[in-house]
Amino acid sequence: MNPPDVPAPDQNADGDAGDAPAEPFADVDLAGATVSTDEPLAPKTWLRVGGPAQHFAEPTDRNQLQALVKRCAETDTTCRLLGGGSNLLVRDEGVSGLVIRLPKEHWSELTIDAEAGTATVDCGAPLSHLVAETVKAGLAGLETLVGIPGTVGGALHGNSGGRHADVGSVCDSVEVMTRSGEIVTRTRDELSFGYRRSSLDELCLLRATFALKSADPDDLADRARKTWILKKSSQPLSHQSAGCVFMNPRGQSAGDLIERAGLKGTRVGGAEVSDRHGNFIVTGEGAQSADVLRLIDLCRDTVRQRTGVELETELRIW
Numbered sequence: 549m550n551p552p553d554v555p556a557p558d559q560n561a562d563g564d565a566g567d568a569p570a571e572p573f574a575d576v577d578l579a580g581a582t583v584s585t586d587e588p589l590a591p592k593t594w595l596r597v598g599g600p601a602q603h604f605a606e607p608t609d610r611n612q613l614q615a616l617v618k619r620c621a622e623t624d625t626t627c628r629l630l631g632g633g634s635n636l637l638v639r640d641e642g643v644s645g646l647v648i649r650l651p652k653e654h655w656s657e658l659t660i661d662a663e664a665g666t667a668t669v670d671c672g673a674p675l676s677h678l679v680a681e682t683v684k685a686g687l688a689g690l691e692t693l694v695g696i697p698g699t700v701g702g703a704l705h706g707n708s709g710g711r712h713a714d715v716g717s718v719c720d721s722v723e724v725m726t727r728s729g730e731i732v733t734r735t736r737d738e739l740s741f742g743y744r745r746s747s748l749d750e751l752c753l754l755r756a757t758f759a760l761k762s763a764d765p766d767d768l769a770d771r772a773r774k775t776w777i778l779k780k781s782s783q784p785l786s787h788q789s790a791g792c793v794f795m796n797p798r799g800q801s802a803g804d805l806i807e808r809a810g811l812k813g814t815r816v817g818g819a820e821v822s823d824r825h826g827n828f829i830v831t832g833e834g835a836q837s838a839d840v841l842r843l844i845d846l847c848r849d850t851v852r853q854r855t856g857v858e859l860e861t862e863l864r865i866w
């Protein structure tokens with residue numbers, strides 16, 4: 549088998565660490581933020597594989613976040629945002645620079661204005677919390693996103709969604725922090741959302757407002773329940789995975805292409821193409837990130853040889 553392709557760098561990382569000092573966060577005022585070193589990332593992702601972050605921080609407020617981001621800019625240190633880790637594969641060698649996670653205890657404030665039909669939420673909040681609360685308040689637009697793990701920030705960054713809707717279709721504005729630490733608001737007319745992509749490529753999504761429609765809460769709960777049942781019956785939700793590995797090529801299903809290529813159940817080391825859904829890779833005991841990368845390449849190569857279709861990864865790779 550060929551060695552794994554090196555996927556294009558994630559657009560959410562701000563380039564190579566370059567000449568970053570070895571201890572960019574020592575003896576500087578970070579507004580009270582603490583930075584750990586060699587922090588294991590595997591337990592913070594759904595695939596549970598991969599190496600550590602060179603530096604890791606969980607800022608509790610905007611001042612701390614800004615201090616960290618500005619320090620990265622000053623020292624040319626790579627900075628990445630980790631959400632719920634449900635669409636992410638970290639390489640075995642880990643990642644250089646700083647990884648920031650917005651802890652949900654401090655970044656989950658949600659305000660619903662049922663009359664205006666809006667919900668405004670911090671981007672560290674679990675998407676499931678936003679979905680549940682808007683359904684309860686009788687606001688329609690997010691109910692079919694039930695069962696998608698991760699945070700509001702991760703969902704907006706990759707415009708997560710399903711057959712019926714995606715998160716971008718009801719997003720009205722997003723407050724973001726740029727790589728230089730500036731806070732700006734991106735309004736609807738500046739935003740564009742496509743299939744599993746958004747124009748939100750700023751370093752950190754902070755807070756988002758959604759414009760929703762008034763509806764009967766029982767009808768919404770019923771729609772959410774039906775979507776959840778369908779999802780549970782077709783996806784290996786009880787296994788370690790990162791959702792769909794590949795994007796669906798126009799008019800086709802990546803899962804079907806993988807299944808028709810006879811790849812369901814194929815294993816490399818501790819990673820396996822799910823026998824439930826061809827577009828899910830699940831990891832088990834002893835799995836390494838390299839196993840997942842080899843399996844991704846095997847699927848991509850086999851589908852290309854059999855059908856001529858080039859599969860593109862939906863999964864982010866650090």
Ligand SMILES: Cc1cc2nc3c(=O)[nH]c(=O)nc-3n(C[C@H](O)[C@H](O)[C@H](O)COP(=O)(O)OP(=O)(O)OC[C@H]3O[C@@H](n4cnc5c(N)ncnc54)[C@H](O)[C@@H]3O)c2cc1C
Pocket residue numbers: 558560594628629630631632633634635636650671672695696697698699700701702703704705706707708709710750751752753754783784785789790791792864
């Ligand atoms: C069992 C399972 C089922 C799934 N089903 C679906 C589905 O039906 N539809 C779907 O679209 N996806 C699905 N997914 C994939 C995944 O849940 C979504 O893509 C999710 O929205 C990712 O959010 P996250 O917070 O986990 O992001 P992460 O995986 O942590 O990160 C993904 C990307 O978002 C960026 N990011 C995260 N937070 C921020 C922030 N605050 N600011 C800036 N950038 C940020 C990261 O830097 C990274 O580039 C599924 C995954 C699993 C494991």
